[in-house]
Amino acid sequence: MKWDTCDPSEQYLLHLGDDALVLGHRLSEWCGHGPILEEDIALSNLALDLVGLARQYYQLAAKRIGGGTTEDRLAYWRGERDFKNHVLVEQPNGDFADTMARQFLFDAFHLLQLEAIEQSPDADLAAIARKALKETTYRAQHSSEWVVRMGDGTDESHSRINAALKRIWPFTDELFQPAEVDRIAAERGLGPDVRTLREPWLELIREVLAKAQLSLPDMPQKLLRGKSGVHSESLGFLLAEMQSLPRAYPDAQW
Amino acid sequence: MAPTIDMEARFLDYVTAENKVEPKDWMPEGYRKTLVRQISQHAHSEIVGMLPEANWITRAPSLRSKLILLAKVQDEAGHGLYLYSAAETLGTSRDEMIADLHSGKAKYSSIFNYPTLSWADMGAIGWLVDGAAIQNQVMLCRASYGPYSRAMVRICKEESFHQRQGYEIMLHLAKGTQEQKDMAQDALNRWWWPSLMMFGPSDDNSPNSAQSMAWRIKRKSNDELRQEFVDKTVPQAKFLGLSIPDADLRWNEALGQHDFGSIDWNEFFAVVAGNGPCNSERIEARRKAHAEGAWVREAASAYAAKQAARRSSAAATKPQAA
Numbered sequence: 001m002k003w004d005t006c007d008p009s010e011q012y013l014l015h016l017g018d019d020a021l022v023l024g025h026r027l028s029e030w031c032g033h034g035p036i037l038e039e040d041i042a043l044s045n046l047a048l049d050l051v052g053l054a055r056q057y058y059q060l061a062a063k064r065i066g067g068g069t070t071e072d073r074l075a076y077w078r079g080e081r082d083f084k085n086h087v088l089v090e091q092p093n094g095d096f097a098d099t100m101a102r103q104f105l106f107d108a109f110h111l112l113q114l115e116a117i118e119q120s121p122d123a124d125l126a127a128i129a130r131k132a133l134k135e136t137t138y139r140a141q142h143s144s145e146w147v148v149r150m151g152d153g154t155d156e157s158h159s160r161i162n163a164a165l166k167r168i169w170p171f172t173d174e175l176f177q178p179a180e181v182d183r184i185a186a187e188r189g190l191g192p193d194v195r196t197l198r199e200p201w202l203e204l205i206r207e208v209l210a211k212a213q214l215s216l217p218d219m220p221q222k223l224l225r226g227k228s229g230v231h232s233e234s235l236g237f238l239l240a241e242m243q244s245l246p247r248a249y250p251d252a253q254w
Numbered sequence: 255m256a257p258t259i260d261m262e263a264r265f266l267d268y269v270t271a272e273n274k275v276e277p278k279d280w281m282p283e284g285y286r287k288t289l290v291r292q293i294s295q296h297a298h299s300e301i302v303g304m305l306p307e308a309n310w311i312t313r314a315p316s317l318r319s320k321l322i323l324l325a326k327v328q329d330e331a332g333h334g335l336y337l338y339s340a341a342e343t344l345g346t347s348r349d350e351m352i353a354d355l356h357s358g359k360a361k362y363s364s365i366f367n368y369p370t371l372s373w374a375d376m377g378a379i380g381w382l383v384d385g386a387a388i389q390n391q392v393m394l395c396r397a398s399y400g401p402y403s404r405a406m407v408r409i410c411k412e413e414s415f416h417q418r419q420g421y422e423i424m425l426h427l428a429k430g431t432q433e434q435k436d437m438a439q440d441a442l443n444r445w446w447w448p449s450l451m452m453f454g455p456s457d458d459n460s461p462n463s464a465q466s467m468a469w470r471i472k473r474k475s476n477d478e479l480r481q482e483f484v485d486k487t488v489p490q491a492k493f494l495g496l497s498i499p500d501a502d503l504r505w506n507e508a509l510g511q512h513d514f515g516s517i518d519w520n521e522f523f524a525v526v527a528g529n530g531p532c533n534s535e536r537i538e539a540r541r542k543a544h545a546e547g548a549w550v551r552e553a554a555s556a557y558a559a560k561q562a563a564r565r566s567s568a569a570a571t572k573p574q575a576a
Contacts, residue, residue: 025312028320031327032308033539035547036554037301037335044328048321055317072316096550152560153553160549245315245373252431254315254373 017057024050151212367530380420
């Protein structure tokens with residue numbers, strides 16, 4: 001199936017689902033390897049919520065696309081160029097500071113995005129956003145607290161989170177650059193005009209960084225087009241791993 | 255008669271009468287040591303046991319199975335946490351226990367030193383490994399040490415979900431394509447004997463068992479538990495249409511139980527001694543996570559200390575109410 005030909009509203013669901021799945025998948029890579037047992041459990045929780053959210057978007061998309069499409073068909077049988085997630089969320093975990101910097105910068109965006117989607121006239125979509133807002137508020141609180149702990153912890157943690165924020169920062173501009181999928185979603189009232197989220201996002205970020213005794217990174221932004229299916233090289237490996245079983249045994253049901 | 259002997263006799267009467275021992279109660283040093291060894295070993299097994307299953311989280315073949323497996327492995331971290339806490343009530347800190355794990359002084363269940371090579375291994379582990387663990391843990395819900403028995407009650411509830419999760423994977427595979435059936439049979443072939451070894455050496459070769467039973471920590475011998483497990487599992491394998499890799503396995507009408515072949519104890523002791531297929535990888539993964547997490551834990555402690563200092567200096571400078 002040519003996924004680009006599905007209705008833009010369905011593509012928007014795929015974009016939202018892909019962000020949740022790819023980020024959830026990355027977080028699940030921590031399972032068993034967290035810096036402390038309690039945080040191992042917390043990271044798995046974040047992953048569980050995000051993969052759960054991806055399923056809701058994919059199930060809705062599958063129902064609307066029809067023709068026997070399923071959530072798993074969407075997750076396991078689309079290729080790298082069909083995935084419409086932000087390049088930010090596919091970035092490898094790095095150390096705990098990198099993971100939390102990625103999470104913190106995305107969570108603040110995700111909150112604002114979901115608040116807008118909650119107002120969508122599409123009742124099914126709005127219901128997903130409403131439910132996800134609760135968990136996302138928790139995630140944003142968790143990642144903000146860690147940014148503060150690291151920023152205001154030891155010299156080492158301060159320099160690690162500072163370096164991590166600098167590394168991740170160039171991936172954030174894409175959040176606010178409307179791609180085709182965003183433009184149509186905004187026109188149809190399904191989601192926000194992402195450009196309008198930049199200022200409130202910066203405000204959330206600044207507030208936490210001030211508490212963390214960190215400054216806003218001053219790094220040039222990358223030109224990214226993940227939402228149009230042009231990704232960093234790491235996504236291909238993530239998908240190759242994730243999709244390996246269903247593709248090796250195409251006739252099998254799991 | 256020396257007073258300590260009196261105390262030990264009274265202690266034995268106390269646990270024989272099915273009373274629970276609580277952290278502040280007097281207890282024989284041997285009882286304390288046995289419990290710390292056993293509970294920490296159990297906690298370590300939960301934590302190391304996360305690794306072979308975490309190996310397949312990123313490759314789970316459906317979103318549903320990914321969530322279930324992730325939730326299951328997360329539960330194991332939770333079990334580790336309850337058990338470390340139970341052991342801490344006996345006066346040994348989590349840090350000490352973890353240091354013993356990393357130095358190789360403390361053991362964990364040897365089954366986790368085998369590799370997980372296919373998705374069917376997720377089924378076999380849930381079905382057989384968690385199944386064997388439950389056999390042991392149901393008994394431990396009645397252990398004489400209160401914090402341990404209470405932790406086990408909670409853990410057992412979650413373990414039975416784990417076993418169903420494993421059996422469900424096996425069912426899907428057993429009903430699936432020929433390749434899936436082969437995958438399931440191969441997993442059973444590899445996990446069967448190590449699962450039987452999980453109950454530990456046979457009774458005539460298990461030096462601590464009698465004392466543990468007298469102290470009401472254990473209720474059943476290794477061989478009794480192993481027999482119960484075999485009797486319970488054989489019909490489950492039959493239902494799946496899989497064959498248990500034991501030519502000597504047969505129903506013994508007279509005894510009302512299954513006879514089964516002899517366990518290769520050389521393999522068991524080799525794996526316990528550190529020479530299983532994955533011993534070094536498992537410990538190395540734990541050491542690495544711990545070492546790489548050191549700065550994170552230090553940051554959290556430093557931040558908490560700063561916050562506490564800020565609160566107390568704010569309280570000190572606060573003007574007294576008139």
